[in-house]
Amino acid sequence: MKLLSGIAGLTLASVVAIASANSADLYRGQAGGYKDGPVVAPVATWTGFYAGINGGYGWDDIDSDSKFDGDFNGGFGGGQIGYNWQGAFGTSPLVIGIEADIQGSGVGYDAHSYEANLDYFGTVRGRLGYALGNSLVYATGGFAYGSFEVKGNGWSKDETETGWVVGGGLEHKFTPNISGKIEYQYLNFELDGNSNYKDLDFGVNTVRVGLNYHFGSTGYEPLK
Numbered sequence: 001m002k003l004l005s006g007i008a009g010l011t012l013a014s015v016v017a018i019a020s021a022n023s024a025d026l027y028r029g030q031a032g033g034y035k036d037g038p039v040v041a042p043v044a045t046w047t048g049f050y051a052g053i054n055g056g057y058g059w060d061d062i063d064s065d066s067k068f069d070g071d072f073n074g075g076f077g078g079g080q081i082g083y084n085w086q087g088a089f090g091t092s093p094l095v096i097g098i099e100a101d102i103q104g105s106g107v108g109y110d111a112h113s114y115e116a117n118l119d120y121f122g123t124v125r126g127r128l129g130y131a132l133g134n135s136l137v138y139a140t141g142g143f144a145y146g147s148f149e150v151k152g153n154g155w156s157k158d159e160t161e162t163g164w165v166v167g168g169g170l171e172h173k174f175t176p177n178i179s180g181k182i183e184y185q186y187l188n189f190e191l192d193g194n195s196n197y198k199d200l201d202f203g204v205n206t207v208r209v210g211l212n213y214h215f216g217s218t219g220y221e222p223l224k
Contacts, residue, residue, distance in 0.1 A: 050215065057206070058118075100125075103122060118147070121144065134172060135172045183210065
């Protein structure tokens with residue numbers, strides 16, 4: 001749990017540090033400034049491949065008729081990779097893309113000699129967004145999977161389940177290659193029951209912060 005919390009904290013601290021450094025560069029003059037000419041700013045484009053890290057927190061209630069009813073929460077951390085295409089359907093601010101992520105997870109439930117843990121999970125999602133300069137507002141959704149460990153009273157069961165995910169977020173480019181994001185996702189899984197417990201419906205809310213590196217250079221243009 002401490003490791004997962006540390007990942008989330010490090011990610012957030014990195015985003016803040018990059019934002020501060022980029023703001024300072026505009027005043028010092030990056031490839032030109034007040035002393036050498038017009039201040040320059042990154043061209044706002046989102047097309048291309050990217051990869052990064054993220055960390056966050058997940059929570060919800062277990063909805064079932066079994067002894068597993070209760071709070072289901074914890075931290076997680078992992079990475080993502082994806083591709084964006086800006087200018088789809090002839091509308092330059094419109095951004096479409098695809099992203100895959102995988103997370104190591106401490107999300108779970110432990111009480112009354114019963115445990116239900118989500119050991120890891122991941123998604124493969126489409127993204128649809130609208131670019132506002134260097135910021136991107138987007139919705140996302142698609143396929144989800146997760147590895148669950150359920151045990152109690154001397155028995156245990158490990159299984160990988162599939163489901164679906166929906167969500168949305170805000171991403172901002174601090175430089176042409178570096179962006180930070182904050183994102184909400186809702187993941188839904190259903191575990192088949194057995195003689196020890198009935199069907200479990202896992203609906204997990206997640207909030208995460210992340211840092212992405214965008215491959216390739218977009219160049220600079222004068223700040224208007």
